[in-house]
Amino acid sequence: MRSYYDLISHEGNRSLFTAIELSIASQVNRIPLHFHVEGLRGTGKTTIIRAARHILPPILRIKNCCYNCRPEAPHCPEHKGLSPEEIIRLGTELVPRPFLEISHSAKIGTVVGSIDLGKIIDSRHSVAALLPGTVPRAHRGIIFIDEINRLADTSPELVDVLLDMMGTKPGRVQIEETGLPTVELPVTASIWAASNPDEDPGPLQQIRKQLSDRFDLRVQMERPLQSQTVRRILMQPRQKDILGVKSRELAVSDMKNVVFPSDILDVLAAIYIDFEIESIRAVEALELSATLLALRNGRKTVTLDDVADVVPLVFGHRLDPVTIERIQQYVKRLALQNGWEADTADHPGNPVMAERSKEKNSWLKRLWQSACKKFSNGNGSPASSGKTREQGEGQSLEGPSARPAATEMVAPPKQAIPLEQLPSDQLVSVDSEP
Template sequence: MTQALVLAAIDPRIGGVLVLGDRGTGKSTAIRALAALLPSIRVVADCLYNCDPDCPAADCPHCRPPGAAPRLRAQTVPVPTIDLPLGATEDRVVGALDLERALADGAKRFEPGLLARAHRGFLYIDEVNLLEDHLVDLLLDVAASGENLVEREGLSIRHPSRFVLVGSGNPEEGDLRPQLLDRFGLAVEVTTPTVLAQRIEVLRRREAFDTDPDAFLQHWSGPELVLRERIVAARARLAAVQTPEPVLESVARLCLSLGTDGLRGELSLLRAARALACFQDDPVVDEHHLRAVAIPALRHRMRRNPLDEGSATPRVERALAELYDA
């Protein structure tokens, strides 16, 4: 889980992370802690859409107001990490007419929603498998286009909304729709620890945090800073990492042998392998990197086989063995 979150932070094009597993295993805690590891970003000051001052959205009402010069004063802010509650209304998610302003002076003013706030950041959905279908449809449209189009109440607003989708849930409570499942670049399983030493360490750390939160955070600030610096350095190396032709062939052969639908599997696998190579400061992607990310990149993209194991993980492992160990 930690590796998948780090890789998504290095290269958001991977497509996000889905974390499924037992209740009480720290899924939400780990995902929300990701925000502290991300470097800050530059945005246009006071822009509700987090526009990049070097490349603001062409139709942003704040950065490019009609009949006025662009206002591009920049500021540095933490990477947006927005929670999408299960009970959120459609207006809260996509945005709607500002009723207070409309009633006060009759002006039609758009009030941006969560999709605007999540632009250039992370959108987190806890219990994602319980998300209502109409919100799933909205997310699919925006994830595919990178834009949020609002046509309602006499308003016609379009604004950029590119975010890393992160979800968590317990598979016992229901399955995800295949269309939404396919939008996650990486999918991992988290199980309750069965090693006594690990469970004791969890108790020890939780007790330390409850006793003195400030001291606990100070103790772990050093390792967090080191990890943040590694993420920043890995991002800088992305453009330079080399992907040999045999690696591309291995990626295609692996997905072909598993019968994955579409080509998102190849893209997610390749991007995750490149991000891992950068994180490990390796100049070239090789078999080691592919093996390390193949299961989270492909396990959720295969059709279910009722005659095979319930989990797709053994099928990916067998395909890797046939590809590299034959």
Template sequence: MARFPFSAIVGQDEMKLALLIAAVDPSIGGVMVFGDRGTGKSTAARALASLLPPIMVMDGCRYGCSPEAPHSCPGPCESNKASKRPVPFVDLPLGATEDRVLGSLDLERALRTGEKTFEPGLLARAHRGFLYIDEINLLEDHLVDLLLDVSASGENVVEREGLSVRHKAKFVLIGSGNPEEGELRPQLLDRFGLSVEVRTPREIENRVEIMRRCASHDADSEAFAAQWAEEDEKVLQQIARGQKKLAKIEVPDGVLVDAAGICSAVGVDGLRGELTLMRAARAFAALKGAKVVKRDHLLHVAPMALRHRLRRDVLDESGSTARIDRAIAEHFR
């Protein structure tokens, strides 16, 4: 069955924008999606991964080596040839062990031949793609710590059982969860680049359209995908143009002052908020085809870059998004 097309997802504009920004600039640090069940969180992430063009990978390489950096893994790569593969999309199940995530000693080979050989884990499979964790708020904290460290450094280091292995693990980390089932620790949530909130659509027209599109996809997924192929191609071209323009986008000092002013006004701790806000605004400007980051770009992405970094105020019952909107209105009036 063909994947549900990214452009066919009804509504959830902020979530889709956050995923596009992360696709343009993976260094932003991943996307956390909190919201109601059945609102298309995993569907959107999978659709974006399947939308992206295939990547070139060295044949037989278990670490996803690029032809631009062949044999850069603990390998060895089995061939000097490369072929196209879909962008990796790896699901991390809640019951996954640390060995399965990071990789471990290949016990079968060790018992058979006496050789100590490393068996790559899920992080190696996700290299140059997406790592998706559903119900991340239920995942053990030490695993979340490890994942965030690896996603920030781009490397996985395993030292155990007499093995010392280091390999590249650059991926876009996407976590989703339902706040009613428990929240992430604030220090872990802060490590995600962007955070979005999704809600069940209230408009009858949108709910009816969702049912229509889901029924069409279930009836003939290939025909439904073909129907939306042109729109998906436009999204793909937008991402490709954004990636090419990203390094050339200018960020004026005035925009940096605005970013610092917003973060100061809402009481963001540390400088990670400003840095992520600046990177997100730059990626958004690249998606829009702009040459310079403007205040409008900054303000548009401010809620998703900052809402999960605010300290709780027991005297203010309004949500994080409302506090950010209020600070923006006061700071720029």
């Protein structure tokens, strides 16, 4: 298995790395974040996901608990209700965070749980007991499902289990066997899924839209576009230190230290109403993902830029590309407006406003440099001829053309681009002489 940190990141797969790291950070903070990556076969989806298991931070559980009970909050049938003193006597252990897979051949009993036949046929002490399946054993960890579109098409009973598990946070699983009492367990596990949408039976959102909506993020995996990137990928197996090396654990901070401003919460509410978003899960995922992105980037306050960056991931499987672009541009415009209306002097302790002030000053500097280049007389400063073009033609600045009411209004040939988004060479333009 290749080391996660040695895998080649490029423009086509960068979003997958982001989704993985956001989901791990969320899981460590006890909130599952589910993502689904779609892309052509052979682009490395499964390779990257399976390599990520080695960067998962470990968990502390009650010793030998197959349900991964937290020592401070046991939940399984065996340990639920025990006193702190009893848990201390049982002991605790640090184990790798669960990373389990559900295959297409899986049965409902292996995924949810079933009767433990080994304990029933034990001649010395026969007892009826449950054998936990993949879902309850993955508590506090990750479940990976490859080609989930095929699973959704062929195993509707397994999809129903996933819907129940992913419907709330934390989720739940219910184990039912004849002759035994029904057991319901909370499950905090993140679902990572992959699929090839161009192969039968097609994209997940067309097969089971309800399941597709359960995923917080949808990642579009693309092939590398530069030959140099392909060359680096081909060189990987020749590196002696890349196989058999365990990657370092992903460093994750406490999400409670990140502030989500109330005015940005208002923006999310406006997006839900104004763009007629169907699922409330979408804006909940937007809030969670923006918070995790700020956490990942080492900031303590969520910004509108964080929201804009995760918009394509959150809405990729929920909205059409045009609407996603409109939402992203809407958030970016608000971010620029907020930055221009505030100044660092007014907010000396606000790093976000300080960064916005830098952007403003940088844009003004580009504008001045562009103006100097267009009108310079050779010494780098704007040239002055003493008369404007209109004055040189004998027209007065007080003439009819200076009065708005007398000016003919003509619509522009295409939608205007905000000045701050223009390339430097287009900031200033000069009409050619007739």
